[in-house]
Amino acid sequence: MNDSDDYQVDEPVIAADDHMRQYMPASFGKKSKEANFAAQIEQSRRQVEKPLAPKRALSDASDSDDDDDSDDSEDEDKFPVSHELVLHTHERAVTTVTLDPAGGRLLSGSLDGTVKFHDFAAMTPTTLRAFKSVDPWEAKKSSALPESHPIQHLEFSKHSGSVFLCITAHPQAKLMSRDGAIETEFVKGDMYLRDMNNTKGHVGEISTGAWHPTDQYLFVTAGSDSTLRIWDINNKRSQRDVIAFKSKVIGTAGRTRMTAVAWGTPAQGGSPVLMAAALDGSLVMYSGNGPFNRPAAEIRDAHKADSWTGGIDISADGRMVVTRGGDGLIKLWDTRKFKEPLVKVEHASTSDRFPMTNIKYSPNSSCIITGSVSGDLHVLNPGNLRPELVTPITPGAPLIVVDWHPKLNQIVTGSANSETRVLYNPTMSHRGALEVMSRAPKKRHIDDDPSITTDVTAGLSADLIITPGAKRNNLTASGKSNDPRRPQVKQITPFMRSQPDEKHISENIPLSRMLHEDPREALLKYADVAKKDPMFTNAWKDTQPVTQYAEVSDDEDGPDKKKTKR
Template sequence: MSDSDDFQVEVPQLAKDDPLRSFIPGSFGQMPKEVDIAAQLGRARRPAAIKPEKPQQQAKSAEDSDSNLDSGSDSDDDGDEFPVSHEMVLKTHERAVTTVSLDPAGTRLISGSLDGTLKLHDLPSLTPTTLRAFKTVDPYQGKPSANSEQFPICHIEFSPLSGGAVLCVGDHPQPKILSRDGDILTEFVKGDMYLRDQNNTKGHTAAATTGSWHPSDRNICVTAGTDSTLRIWDINNKRSQKDILVFKSKVAGNAGRTRMTAVVWASPAHGGNNVLVAAALDGSLVMWSGNGPFSRPTAEIRDAHKAGTWTGGLDVSKDGRMVVTRGGDGLVKLWDMRNFKKPLVAREHPSSADQYPMNTIKYSPNSTNILTGSPTGDLCILNPGNLTPELVTPVTPGFATIAIEWHPKINQIITASANAETRMLFSPEKSSRGALEVMSKAPKKRHVDDDPALTTDQTYGISGDSIIVPGSGGHVSSRRNAGVSQAGRSKDPRRPHAPQQTPFQRSQPNEKHISENIPLSKMLHEDPREALLKYADVAKKDPQFTGAWKSTQPVTQYADISDEEDDQPQKKKTKR
């Protein structure tokens, strides 16, 4: 058979409706697999939200009930103005999530929990099958507190101007400034708890509760504490606060001290003076001029909320005129700064401040709505004029919704709940990037390394096949006490035993701390004899203390001792 002969390949002739066609490939090589993005977003769709009807709408709906039966319920969903139709769930914590924050660009999410850890999520790198935190940070290094095993994280907030710094406030007297990657940049000093006058202390003498950034200065922040003070810090100076605001309670029996429970530092969007507003445990609501001086408050309301209840929710509108508060007495109140004496509106709203004091309330980015949570796990969107609910949607039914944030750039709502879940609510039509970009990606191809229970060490979050160097501090613990036996040894037989750090070793200052905080500490490693001999020639040429008798000082002469003399001591002569 020559090369010029033609070959003819016989192809089976099948009917168009033959089921065998599904098993015959249409081409050679690897077949491209298309991802159904619409199906992925459909799985992320949430149940329909509840819209409370207004009184004037209830009568109209009763008359038009028959005409609306055939229209369906999809028309209501299409007219939603809130980005709550879809959600993305992040389950990275072990205990209740108390605070969340998203950077100004909407790419980095940080959440804090009662377990004392921070979880860092990089949203552009996530996929629908890899919803994990890329780093876990324990800002207080697992030091036990008096009330619990860890220091709970009370407040976390990105800098609103740059996003390069993060204010971290835990149940500890020393707030911290972290980088966007979780590294500790500044740890503010702790004050002297034995000083009665708080004006003489350099830092908080009791646990801090919350904090806020300056609206126009990226280096200034304020923290509130249970020592009845607000302290303004410069993040470049950790040794002492920049200003201190001591609030003296007028309630009898407190000796002039109370706990500061909430603080917000706001600036009008269209220009004007800054304002600093804080709430206290005695029910007071206090306002200062945000530009100083801070010698005395500009306005104060003694009975804003019931005394002894924790007012954790506090926010100021974008125009700088309205203040909304959520107290532990089950009331949400609206205040006007131009008449800062009595509330404009007060509505009942259940609170879970007894279990989670970090209950927050926030204005929407354009201040046209007010967001808050509920002990039943609902997200409530209120009208900013009369505080009536405009939308109530369940987020985590049966578990309290603690913290809420509405990001203005990506138009998404982030919630933190008591069931250790962080949820990002979005809408495919109204939101951009963020969770929408994550859920629109193709799922990552399943690999054996994607299962942390099989090939990943739970303690350090690294592959089991990697080379482990003892004493290298490049790992970050992903889960506390995970992968460790009761005796404190690793379950992985290939991992060498790491020496445990005792509490005595943890409290010892290292060489870096001594060199930075103790003056003249470098002289500890210097030989004192060599240090004195350096000045021998200088003292001989230019004597400063013996210069008065330098020319008249006689030359010292010593007697010569011959070798024949006896070295033994002479006997005393007997007296006669």
Template sequence: MDEEVLRDYLPASFGGNSADNNIETQIEKARRQGFAKKPEGKDDDSAGEHDGSSSDSDDSDDDDEYPVSHELVFKTHDRAVTSITLDTSGARMITGSTDCTLKFHDFASMAPNTIRAFKSVDPTATKTSANSETHPIHVAKFNPSSGSQVLVITATPQARVLSRDGEVEFESVKGDMYLRDMNMTKGHVSEITSGTWHPTNWDRFVTAGTDSTLRIWDVNQRAKQADIIVHKSKQAGAAGRSRITAVAWGSVTESTNTTLVAAALDGSLLMWGGEGPYHRPVAEVRDAHKSDTWTSGVDISPDGRLVVTRGGDDTIKIWDTRKFKSPVNTVAHPSTSQQYPTSNIIFAPNSTAILTGSVDGSLHILNPATLKPELVTPVTPSSPLITVQWHPKLNQIITGSANAETHILFDPKTSTKGAVSILSRLPKRRHIDDDATLTTDYNSLGVSGDAILNPGTTSEAIQTSTYASRHPTIGLTASGKSRDPRRPHLPAQTPFAKSQPDEKHIKERIPFSSMREEDPREALLKYADKAQNDPMFTKAWRTTQPKTIYADASDEEEEEQEGGARKKQKT
């Protein structure tokens, strides 16, 4: 009897699927509203014949063409998500936000109940100051070669290239703001607004700044930019300068040439040959968009023939690089660039569609020829959709919104890896220690962590700190460091070394370091006898130095001197 009870109590297998943890059910829960599941064993054509309506068949075609039937939500930021990038393999995703942090996500390490970032990095925080300034993230882009480097543009005059793990590998120099001629400065003198990688030469990237310049950098040259393009605005009262708001760098099919396109605050749209010379633009449209409106999005089609722009004048325009004088088509679209200057617009990987967000939180998929919407689907209602990406290998659409949410839209039939791989795993088993109400933490003194209460400390705060102490990957600081109290204390970092040198290192490596703790007077008197007996500088004149001769005083003079001295003492 006891064996039967024990057998019923113990699980029959470990890690197997149960009724509550079925993979198909798990993926089905991620289905978005408005995208009903198709009946099994029926094709789209047969369904259209039975229904007799073309609208149903159109919806089914959209479901197959665009991966938007399911979604997975990431809530790893505290403020609006302004930039999203994925490496070429689709294994790692980095999101940037106005909370001044980059969040690193690995799809291979996440499960449906552990969707979180494994690392948080502030690229502008200095290592020498605990109260360093932080700046919002404008752009974060993986290098298109292998995804080993990430270009990060923040609200500073310096661009940074980070490694795959968030370490700064390259930092552009800051220009001299007192120089009026921008051709003479070695870097940007004011905030950088946008940037992107070279499409074929992956050691180069371009940055656009509010100092009316585009600067091309080489990661192997840190002293100054490789090339500089100065935009001289012809707008009245602009003093020859205008902020560059967006930039795109694309390649031309069946050719080694590239195209560089940028938009300025004065409403102009400029195009250069990507390999130079950059003295003057190949084509320029002065009134591409309304002056003094922020054109936040510029993108070039994969074949290099079309350019799409999203202006702050509530319009979307598409241009032909071969006839760049006037737009091919224009459509009205409410802009979000006034609040979120990094609102983008992109071409689909196969150039069959154009993607952008809207003020009401909907994803708009437009026809590249007519700019008419092929599909409009709400993602974050009542919260503006800021940034959009479509990964060609995963076939998944990633969106970032003002409510700090990152949504991954996918279709289980056509999408691979990414969000599909996360939902294809069983939820990780939760340990009893994960519940802070059932366990108590201990500190180095050997007493319960719940036994010591500071004035004003709530039980919720205690549970939060207890849970974070057991999970070092949860609750990271702004610089990505763990709040785990068990982590050993790290010495403060100095500008001269990565760690504070200890006393032994100072005595062994730094000459005369022991003299700093010695009394200066005693140190000098130590050499008094040696200086008198064996002088170093006057030793050459010791034998030739003449003897000093003084006049001998008589007895009367000595008596007079002694008497005068006595009189002075009496008075």
């Protein structure tokens, strides 16, 4: 047959809706599997249930439908919230998230006391997991105190991103490398000193912290000992400056808990601004360059007393400040007229359960984002605090923490249902989650099944015995348990693996029969031989005396039998 001749290949007759059609080859030779990236990105589109619109007249129905469709499309184009990437890596509520300046690494902290490391360059649509899990206090755990400290705040350094600040429910702050190693552990103060200016560190739990906007070596921490402390990363023995806040509320003895802190500076240059909120409802402002002897301005009743103001942020120009208090209010302040709020709106607070709830400006300060009790993401207008977009993220679970990365143009959220979500838009966002969804899925391997082998992500081995109610994150690097309440894994030896039978042992192992032989009987076999042919006493065999024993009957006493005393 020539190449020019027409030929026809007979195909099996299979119905179009038959499931066997997907197993039949469509062509000859090896086929290369190529991922449909557009379909993968489309699968990550968020399915948002739209609330039912109120009934209107039939004449207005067509007009309202057109308006709703246009508004929805404009919201998706204006904010990067059309698609999402979901990470299930924690066991409890996610309380803090941070991205490095380049946007390649994502860290998340939780109430379970662990920090999860996610690398966008290593994830694929089928491998959405953390490549590392670190407990900052694992080295100091003991059998008496096996619990970890909740992670309060994580934040990468603003310049290099080589280290990040780790704040836990403890008086000592930690500086850790981007790979999870502890670089510096700052000192704890002396709790028996009354004057907080004389202590070299916090004597109470640290609530949060923030990096200096321009100096890469400085950061500030806010503690429950009524102080703000400025630290130099090159000196862990003592803080650089101490700001002892004195509360004016009667009955507090001049002390209160510092709940939030923010450090900002104008983008075009100028003096930095240090803002802090206290549990007594006060809001104080300091000059960012010092001295910090007294605040530049102070508002006593900024929020309701004894309510936790966990959210505070400064705009990009350093003029506007937004706060979210535990009294259910969001307030907007002007640093140039720092007396009364410009605008205040009602917004339900979650600080009673999760004091880490925050509020953030967008990178260009064109909007403000925060979470809600119902799990919605609120995008607010920076001028009047009216919602420009309200979209559900985790319905039914409070949205605790939010962050907007300037380089990726993506929003990261952490919720009470232990989910970390990365919101993005394919037309607006760059790299990050978009790059993950643009990769081919990784082929499944037998090592990816935690029931067959050790899964490093879960930290659990298939042959490990777990007691009911035991923790799963208390493991060493080798996968063994640190918890003394867990039973130890039995050592598997080569002898136990093969389990040879008795015949195999007797034929292949020399002198193996001696294991089951009576040693006394083995020695008595040589008694007659030693008597007839002695090897060591042969020299005096003929002159060896014979032992003589007296013969005594049963009814007679022996010659030396002593009488019994009466």
